Amino acid sequence: MSQLLHHMVIALDSSGNSILDLAGKLAPQNKLNLVSGPAFQMQRELQWFKEVKQIFPPLLWDGLNDEKKAPHVVFTEEHEKLKVDGEKWMKDTSSSCTIAASLIATIAFAAAITVPGGNDQKSGFPTFSGNIAFIIFAISNAASLFTSSTSLLVFLSVLTSRYAEEDFLHTLPRSLILGLLTLFLSITSMIISFSATVYLMFGQKKVWVLLPVATMACLPITSFVLLQFPLLVALISSTYGAGIYGN
Incomplete structure (x- = not known):
């Protein structure tokens, strides 16, 4: 799986989003409802983002998508509410x-x-x-x-x-x-x-x-x-x- 994982990690979608950018987006409501309470949900989202970040190349952590946003900026904006x-x-x-x-x-x-x-x-x-x-x-x-x-x-x-x-x-x-x-x-x-x-x-x-x-x-x-x-x-x-x- 190492070769497949490598291609998946460095791949970008049509908007220039990496898997770390996608992990920074807010999960669908049905996934958030798996845990009760917004504080628990925020914790789970952070855990997911950190987990994906571990397999993502450190040199690309601050990479920008087509909207000129880094993954951590995407996460902050998506999870503000x-x-x-x-x-x-x-x-x-x-x-x-x-x-x-x-x-x-x-x-x-x-x-x-x-x-x-x-x-x-x-x-x-x-x-x-x-x-x-x-x-x-x-x-x-x-x-x-x-x-x-x-x-x-x-x-x-x-x-x-x-x-x-x-x-x-x-x-x-x-x-x-x-x-x-x-x-x-x-x-x-x-x-x-x-x-x-x-x-x-x-x-x-x-x-x-x-x-x-x-x-x-x-x-x-x-x-x-x-x-x-x-x-x-x-x-x-x-x-x-x-x-x-x-x-």
């Missing part, structure tokens, strides 16, 4: 997640100041400081505060990104992956912290309280997994997986 739509999608998603992370950080900070059971008036230490459930509360609440703060900063970085074409390939998806992972950890830690507080206040020496508390605690975690996990899997697969090329 898709890039704008992808930027809007990323900002809308990040804004929603920023609100959630801010609320969790606020709750975790307030819970750290007003510990369950209050403090001992003589020593100043928390009343339940020697209880295992209190230790679980303290650790999970701290984890919730730290992970939600990290998630907040990550999503803020997405909102203030420059949104260049190349950013849609790795930078923006990687930030969104990190933000979603830390947001999930913060939600999980917050639920564990709240469950430990409920047990401390109402479940002392009542083991049966653990069952309904644990059952109800699983509901928000399960909901987040069902609603956001497909997006996270798609992000990881399209960014770090073999993709459509299998290499």
